[in-house]
Amino acid sequence: MTLTHYLVLAAILFTIGAVGVLVRRNAIVVFMCVELMLNSVNLTLVTFARATGTIDGQIMAFFVMVVAAAEVVVGLAIIMSIYRTRRSASVDDANLLKY
């Protein structure tokens, strides 16, 4: 296992997340895909920290975790509020705003 393997794995995870955001319909699943993207970036960061021999990447991964946690709080609150009104978390049902 070289460092490149980790980078490739992270890139694959990021792509899965990005495609998931674009094709999935449930807001919670879309949000989970965004989290997958953030965590694949964490893997990239610690791999590069190892590769460049600096510690910055590992510290940045901690920052990303905290930011992701804050994003979960805000995101779930918003999705929750629209779910309670509509009884559905589908992003296709939310279609009042268009054109």
Next chain:
Amino acid sequence: MSIEAPDLSLAALLPLLFVFGAACVGVLVEAFGPRESRHPVQVGVALVGTLGGLVTTLLLAGTGEVTAGGALAVDGAAVFLQATIAGLAALSVLMFAERNLDPARSAFVVSAAVPAGSVRDRELLTVQRVQTEVYPLTLFAVGGMMLFVAANDLLVMFVALEVLSLPLYLISGLARRRRLLSQEAAVKYFLLGAFASAFFLYGVALVYGATGSVRLADVRSAVGAGDGEVLLVLGLALLVVGLLFKASVAPFHTWTPDVYQGAPTPVTAFMAACTKVAAFGAILRLLYVAFGPEEWTWRPLVYGVAIVSMVVGAVLGLTQTDLKRMLAYSSVAHAGFLLTGVLGYPGAGDPAGSGLPATMFYLLAYGLTTLGAFAVLTLVRSGDGEATHLSQWAGLAQRSPLTAAVMSLFLLALAGIPLTSGFTGKFAVFRAAIENGAWPLALVALLASAVAAFFYLRVIVLMYFSEPAADGPTVGVPGLPTTIVLAVTAAATLVLGVVPGSVLALADQAAIFVG
């Protein structure tokens, strides 16, 4: 291994400390203040925070230092943009505080937790209680924006991006009327915003991998030395995508019309004015400071999206029947005009040039005008909230000549008619682009302005030369806060158009990036 404490220049950080301090006080007031007195206290705290931020940034004029261990660059451009953000935010807070226009005394929902359309929600609709969580949230967003334009480090830039975005997602879902639209806007803004910031973050990681550092100065020297070319270019592209999303540049603008329409109008005004300034501040710093030597890589990219943004904004703006959506597409077109200014980068040797001051002036002028235009929208109301459909504005000049005149002034400024701030701004950015050989872009920009002028003028024609409908909207009498906002923005729009010299000179002096 020992960890050194970073050097902190408290004087340079004072504006940020002021705004974030006021935000924390706001949270405490929200938790412990008695309900009856909370609204005036929160408005006071928010105004002290934003105006304090404005005054302290003005006192910093002329500084140019890198502080907080290299993470923040408090230089001329940062101070100018921070002052712009703080000033526009103070005006937005005044719009939030307006209590005369809505019959229920506030544009914000009483209890965001109650499901929209439920029995309890209908009861609360007429209750004259006001909720005040929007003020501390706004202050956090303002603090994040002020941090964003001073970030000298990609990590700080990412954290600031989130600090400014997360409160915005929340407050765009807090409208009192048409709550479903507002909640839908919040969901769309949140999902797309989180998606875009993941791209930005991946860009940070790739740049870090290529250079071993996220300091803009280190990235610049690595770029100059030609290290890790592929990773750097990929990283640059991802970073720019994340920032262009925030700046609502086409083709990353799809959230803009929906969120602008759904969010409460004062929040839309705040987003349109302040987020634009913050996002362009970060774009300028990233491209000029970190990727200056890589100019020929990003130039075609920015060139292309500038054209797409101007054309999409102008053409789709023509087809809109809702004024808030029309102003949203106008904001997309203006993002394209601002990118024309960004292309006025004179080359790695001379970081000042004409592109930076022109863009900064444009941001100030556009922010004030668009804030004023949205403030006028809050005045014109029908039964269930604001009357934003174009047909409802027919013959408005007969109902309220003053409102129609003020709106016409803002629309003319957005169209870029001479003797308004919009003309001065457009002239400055087009000149900067032409000086740097981007004359085909300036030509496209002129054509796009001409197309865009059509839909602004259409509203003016509608207001003055149509017969008002019998069941048309009423024009509310604004209280003191909105009156101040309208007076300041209208005066600034005229002054920056007739005698822009001193502000242009100020932007010229401030156009310095350190770091």
